[in-house]
Amino acid sequence: MKVRFHLPDFSGSFKLNLLFADMVKQQPEYFRDGVEIASIYGVFPPCLWNGGRSQGGNTDKSYIKTVIKQFNDRGIPLRFTFTNLMLEKKHLSDERCNMMLNLANNGMNEVIVASELLEEYIRRYYPNYKITSSTCKRLDSADALIEELGKDYNVVVADYDLNNKFDILEKLPRKKDVELLVNACCQPRCPMRIQHYKDIGQAQIDFCAHIKRFPNAPFDIEKSDPNNFRNCPYSKRNIYAIRDLETHISPQSIWEKYVPMGFEQFKIEGRTASMLNKIETYLYYMAKPECRDEARYYLLSVMEESGALIYT
Numbered sequence: 001m002k003v004r005f006h007l008p009d010f011s012g013s014f015k016l017n018l019l020f021a022d023m024v025k026q027q028p029e030y031f032r033d034g035v036e037i038a039s040i041y042g043v044f045p046p047c048l049w050n051g052g053r054s055q056g057g058n059t060d061k062s063y064i065k066t067v068i069k070q071f072n073d074r075g076i077p078l079r080f081t082f083t084n085l086m087l088e089k090k091h092l093s094d095e096r097c098n099m100m101l102n103l104a105n106n107g108m109n110e111v112i113v114a115s116e117l118l119e120e121y122i123r124r125y126y127p128n129y130k131i132t133s134s135t136c137k138r139l140d141s142a143d144a145l146i147e148e149l150g151k152d153y154n155v156v157v158a159d160y161d162l163n164n165k166f167d168i169l170e171k172l173p174r175k176k177d178v179e180l181l182v183n184a185c186c187q188p189r190c191p192m193r194i195q196h197y198k199d200i201g202q203a204q205i206d207f208c209a210h211i212k213r214f215p216n217a218p219f220d221i222e223k224s225d226p227n228n229f230r231n232c233p234y235s236k237r238n239i240y241a242i243r244d245l246e247t248h249i250s251p252q253s254i255w256e257k258y259v260p261m262g263f264e265q266f267k268i269e270g271r272t273a274s275m276l277n278k279i280e281t282y283l284y285y286m287a288k289p290e291c292r293d294e295a296r297y298y299l300l301s302v303m304e305e306s307g308a309l310i311y312t
Contacts (some may be wrong), residue, residue: 004038005286006179008270008278010078010127011044011059014067015308016275018212019309020282021074023299026225030295032255035286040071042271044138048094048208051201052136053113054230058211058217061099078104081133081271082122085194094193094208101126110154114197130154135181135267136197142168143269149174155265160184160247166257173263182249183281186216196229198228233261235272239281251285299307 007017021037023030025129044064045049047070052261071078080100095255101111105251107128113119114136122129132155139145140159148156149172153243157179162168184191203224221230229235242248249258268285279299288296303309 001034002036002258003032003034003254004036004264004266006039006041006079007037007266007282008040008210008268008273009042010040010071011042011063012068013275013278013304014070016278016303017175018070018074019302019306019308021071021076023295023302024286025074026069026303027295027298030291032251032286032288034259037076038241038265039077039079041081041112041267043081044100046208046211047097047100048091049082049084049087049097049118050204051078051085052081052134052208052220054200054206055201055271058206061103064100064103068109069207072104072106072108077130079110079132080104081196082111082118083136084118084201084204084305085114085136085198087115087118089117091116091205092108096208099155101129104247105129112157132157132179134160138194142171144180146172149178153177155168155179157181157267160186161189166187169258169263170261176264178263179265179267180249180258181269182254182285183239183242183268183270184245184247185269186247187233188232188245188247190234190265191277192227192229192310195227196232199225199227199229230288238273238277239284243251254285273293 010017017040024035024037043055044059045055056214066079089279105126106127110130110132111122112132112134114134131153134154135150135157138159139148140161144160155177160181203221207219268281270281281293283292302311
């Protein structure tokens with residue numbers, strides 16, 4: 001049995017994810033049967049092709065190489081969230097994004113795509129990458145999802161409004177290649193979700209243009225956020241606030257319903273979540289209930305010893 005989890009943010013949460021991956025290997029008694037770290041997803045900011053969540057900051061080439069090596073040496077792929085819906089042909093030549101792909105072009109790492117333009121470019125120039133179809137496409141019907149599964153994708157991430165529609169899930173082909181986002185904080189059936197993704201994509205483009213021209217000046221996000229999505233209250237929900245949402249998938253149902261049906265890919269969102277919320281979410285889903293407290297103490301202890309846990 002495989003229960004494969006895709007975890008958020010290999011860049012900003014590098015130390016947390018590295019230590020957690022080691023903990024899964026070294027302390028298997030804490031974890032539920034079959035737990036595997038399938039990938040860590042994200043980008044190295046600034047990243048023009050990034051989508052789904054806004055990510056600022058700056059990372060240098062040396063750091064990028066270190067992160068790639070550390071996770072790949074542990075057998076864990078990086079999955080680049082190249083899901084910007086607002087890309088144009090002129091953006092494909094972006095030097096930094098192509099540099100990331102070249103550095104990680106070893107046959108192990110992967111990309112998540114939403115733009116047909118970027119997907120065609122990556123398939124042509126970087127054929128070693130496995131390609132995942134993103135939830136940003138908003139494939140929220142049975143027909144749309146089944147059609148996507150008929151294409152040449154390694155994994156297809158289902159729209160999370162389908163998470164508990166078992167009449168649809170039961171009929172899907174390639175269930176082991178369908179990825180379910182288990183802890184969505186977005187309001188179910190939100191009519192603004194695609195527009196939110198578009199605004200995030202445009203903000204990413206504007207941020208990258210700004211940092212090239214004014215590397216030491218703050219970026220005015222308001223100009224790139226006409227719908228004020230940065231203040232969306234739902235995006236700040238933590239693991240305890242989402243459990244009653246109809247899109248929520250509990251750890252019990254993963255093992256009792258979804259895995260027996262043939263699903264094995266589960267995504268945990270949280271690239272912009274706090275470290276505390278990430279830790280609680282990881283243990284909620286992957287640790288045995290009776291071991292969560294001890295596992296939390298172990299993880300916090302190794303984080304403190306490594307300097308990853310900072311007190312202020």
